[in-house]
Amino acid sequence: MKEFFAPQTIAVIGASSDPTKVGGMITRNIIASGFKGKLYPVNLKPGEIEGVPFIRSVDLVESVDLAIIVVPARFVVDEMKKLASIGTKNVIVITAGFKEEGKEGRLAEQQVHEIAKKNKMRVIGPNCFGVIDTQNNMNATFSSLLPPKGNVALGSQSGAVGATMLDWSRESCVGISKFVSLGNKMDVKESDLIRTFDRDKETKVIGIYTEGISDGEEFMRSVHEMKNKKPIIVLKSGRTSAGSRAASSHTGALAGSDSVYDAVFKKLNIIRAKDIDEMFDLFSVFSMSEKMENDGIAVITNAGGLGVMAADACSDSDSVKLAELSLETMDRIVKNIPSTASELNPIDLRGDAKNSDIEKALRIVSEDPGVGAALLLASPLDMIDLNAIAERLCAIRKEIRIPVAVSFAGGDVAEKASEILRKGGIPTFPTPDRAVLALSYLRDHSLNSAADEKVELPKVSGRNEVLKLIKEIKREDRSSLSEEEGKRILRSYGIPVPAESRATDMTEAAYVAGTIGYPVVMKILSPDIHHKTDVGGVVVGIKDENSLRIAYESMITRCKMTVPDAKIDGVSIQKMVSGQEVIVSMIRDDQFGPVLSFGLGGIYVEILKEISQTVLPVSKKEFERIITSTKAYRLLSGARGKPPADIDSLKDIILRLAKIAEENPEIYELEINPVMVNERSKGSWAVDALVTLR
């Protein structure tokens, strides 16, 4: 990957002297940006660009570090072959008309990929916008918009969104170290950027725009293996079904289910920006700040109203809060700045605050051990010289031990002073809310950077039992298991299942129920009926033989009526267990592998729509998070007089489910719905299981 950024020689295949053509733009941009190495513009026709003569074919050159292909799609395979013949290892294919344009394009892309693999070439694109390396003065894109130098490395699936971010970086003074447009991600993908940018000395923060990560498992590995754990900020669009449709028509990316992305990003301590402006707020705060070791924010303001907004925002946040200032700090504020309107946080210095008052207040709060970051707010009143304050802050910034953020809220006047700050390395935000939000992400990231251990899974294996079962099922050419088969899997991993037996007629049912002991639950047994409750296939709380006989008859009749073609194998009779209904499940995501989910069960799953998720393998902190961050957990912990539930036994079931996922790649999906969680120390029970194989 490295030679994409610091090549000694570049060939542009499809160079042009016409400045309106992509081949012309790229070649001119490389020259204009100050590229110091040797440049070969390649074109069949004779000509030159800015004094550099064209060459007829790239294989006339002895060797090329980086080749950029701009010729039409139908010529790309040939050019790849030529590049292979002269040993070029790094190629950017700008040309569009591949995977994103249907079957023919997909085949052409495959051909290109095979040449690349055979010859160990790395390829960026096709259908991309190029690469920028500000450190080495190389702009190999078809945009003349050059970003300022800095420490944010950017990758963008979309070229146009890349152009948006480059333009934005100039206005926001967020300096860029490297920029890569990924396009179709035939070879180089997000994981390659993570590995490269993590090693890059100029890069402190990594930013990625994507419409769907390619090769999710390799992506997770690349983040896990980062040596320098640089903050990664991702803007991922295509998050909704409508969005996904647009995504696949755009670059052919198959966007995964979006909630899994949230789980993956949380797991990897990746910050997900919700919009482009939020992404740049995050670039500002992360590129200009060190860690935020404490969640208290001290707010200093010349405008009470702005202070109120910051207090609101802190109160809304789960990650930061208004710092509780020490008595000593408040005392020092009052003594040193007598005109202070409020020494309580937010510290209100009034509209007529002197510049020196603001500096004093900042120094005082930064010495309070309860303060994790300082937020300075100011309104552009005539009595205050924001530019002078900005310059002074830049001068003393290094003496302040905590992150400092500023919101000079306003338009032209505020913006001029804000620019001074940003150029001096102090992050600024247009409003107090946005400043607090950015700090809350900084705090979150610092907090989650701490080392974390993998959860140890129970030492149990039901692999042999499962393999036996899978063989049986494959023999019958099925992929979905019956409830009974599902429970065999659960039992083989030590997951408690209530005593149960099957019966094929009413008399047998009555006998079985008598043996298990009333009360019992009766359920229809059929491989064709998945949501049994919906078709009257479940009756709970059967108290005696008489009720059982009545229930049996009506259940068979209703199921036959509702799903006429269903194969009915009889009923299962189950010991009735009680407790709070929850759901736990495992499903394999195409991109990221096995995903564990946990949520409330019963009718509330549809009303609450709250499912917490994580991707396996799971760490200790994550395991806690997916359980304790939920409303289900609040319910289980004992709300309003309800006794607390046996959460330990529930956790044990979830870990055993993780073990099943780990050992049995053939299982595509396994949902236990419901798990009944009884009162503390009374255990949890898997009452129903839905299993499908790949």
Added chain:
Amino acid sequence: MKEFFAPQTIAVIGASSDPTKVGGMITRNIIASGFKGKLYPVNLKPGEIEGVPFIRSVDLVESVDLAIIVVPARFVVDEMKKLASIGTKNVIVITAGFKEEGKEGRLAEQQVHEIAKKNKMRVIGPNCFGVIDTQNNMNATFSSLLPPKGNVALGSQSGAVGATMLDWSRESCVGISKFVSLGNKMDVKESDLIRTFDRDKETKVIGIYTEGISDGEEFMRSVHEMKNKKPIIVLKSGRTSAGSRAASSHTGALAGSDSVYDAVFKKLNIIRAKDIDEMFDLFSVFSMSEKMENDGIAVITNAGGLGVMAADACSDSDSVKLAELSLETMDRIVKNIPSTASELNPIDLRGDAKNSDIEKALRIVSEDPGVGAALLLASPLDMIDLNAIAERLCAIRKEIRIPVAVSFAGGDVAEKASEILRKGGIPTFPTPDRAVLALSYLRDHSLNSAADEKVELPKVSGRNEVLKLIKEIKREDRSSLSEEEGKRILRSYGIPVPAESRATDMTEAAYVAGTIGYPVVMKILSPDIHHKTDVGGVVVGIKDENSLRIAYESMITRCKMTVPDAKIDGVSIQKMVSGQEVIVSMIRDDQFGPVLSFGLGGIYVEILKEISQTVLPVSKKEFERIITSTKAYRLLSGARGKPPADIDSLKDIILRLAKIAEENPEIYELEINPVMVNERSKGSWAVDALVTLR
């Protein structure tokens, strides 16, 4: 109010020739802004400002239309008296040091207020920043930041936030008609601004920053009585407890409970902005657009990625969606713009789209009757001339029949073109998400502008019964009612209450239960125990006399143990009713009067934390909204096999509760928890009632 804006004569009391003093700034700003009338700078000492000589005392002048007081707080009362003596009716008190500074200040403010009331003077302030009228070239503030002329009228409680907005308006090209800084709102408050701005010919949109509306009922009246129903956009801070604390230390505003504000704003079709940037996005779209008659947005883009973001945002919105283009429209797009990458919405014209293609696409979609607004997105690629597109759009804007919004997403390059658009009257947004959000508010406002009728309350009156009860309770010097007393109120308004009787010992309890019929519920009777469930004061499902005796004994023991001082009057025995538990309540808000609330009951109220609210009197649409917008409603409508509940009888109970609130001002709070909502046509029952008087 009118003479605050177009005075013929102005006196500045406390004028100064020192440009660093507030009195100097204001006088200079009035002169500099081009005020055409007569100006009297008033100062005890001789002097002059910009050639206008000081006068010693304001009562030396024959008459003054508008007086601006800047002298220290201790002199303000005297100056008010002088102004009264010369018949001045409009006064702006800039001076701080009143209500916001404790008891002494509050007393001084009262004195000022009394002089004003006695002499029918209207007063803006004290502790404010002044007034601007761009139409009449008058800047009577101490900020030299003059906004551009336009159609947005601004009011701000905080002067500094006002200065922020004035600065912001210049950068965002949001033109201002009038600006008023309200300060302590001793006299002139939000409602006065609504009435004045609604009548003002230059004003199309009203924007207000507040930390708590003053005189909520008058505020609601002023909005109801607006003749021109101009859109009102409010930024209200102090929304959280931490925020509220800062608010009251700021200008002494007593912020009401924030959720009530949400209910009030929804009721009045007021748009609540969440942040300053969102507020200006809303100013843009409302000041530059007419109504949005249809919820479909057609997106036209030169960048697929930006289109994906817009599609995501539409999908997240409750108010707008991606328009489904007609086959004819798609056909016209393909025929007229052959290079189109996707004629499905978002319409992707590719990075090399010609300017004329964009114009064509805009005209075509605007003719599709399914399209309510057009959103044009563009990335600042080198192949496109955004400035030329902007100019062309401004030229043809009037020919397009629907609202048009634009996001040229980027920094310097995009911003330059965006400014051309805004100056030409086309709203622009930094990102596709923000554009969609702004359009969704426009759509919401259009939709909710339709006329709505008041709900008719049941023709029932229990006023006499309630008055009798209140007398009894006042005699005992109580303010909280027992459950039994609460139910008397409910019964007198025809709200169904399960058959019930009280008993003072175990034998009586058994007799009563036998009469009512098992199963029964037993509850402790005590005026001192409010949350009965928490102390073991409720036992449900008592099936026979034996269980009743056991339950009685243990209940009395537990209640005595948990609340030792509680006066215990015995138990109530109630017919047990079943159904879904919900809560309905009425509480009188200090600012806005009676608030109705509705939500799920039982343990879920604490887990879900979902309560829908409205302020009385309630309209038909609102009444539907507070019921159907909830998760409780989804549950009641029959989730997963549950039979649908008797929502009609629940609605009837809520309307009767509204009637109780209307007729009985002495009742401060009435909560029915739970209402048991049985299956459809089986009725709802008020099972418990908590009532407190003022």
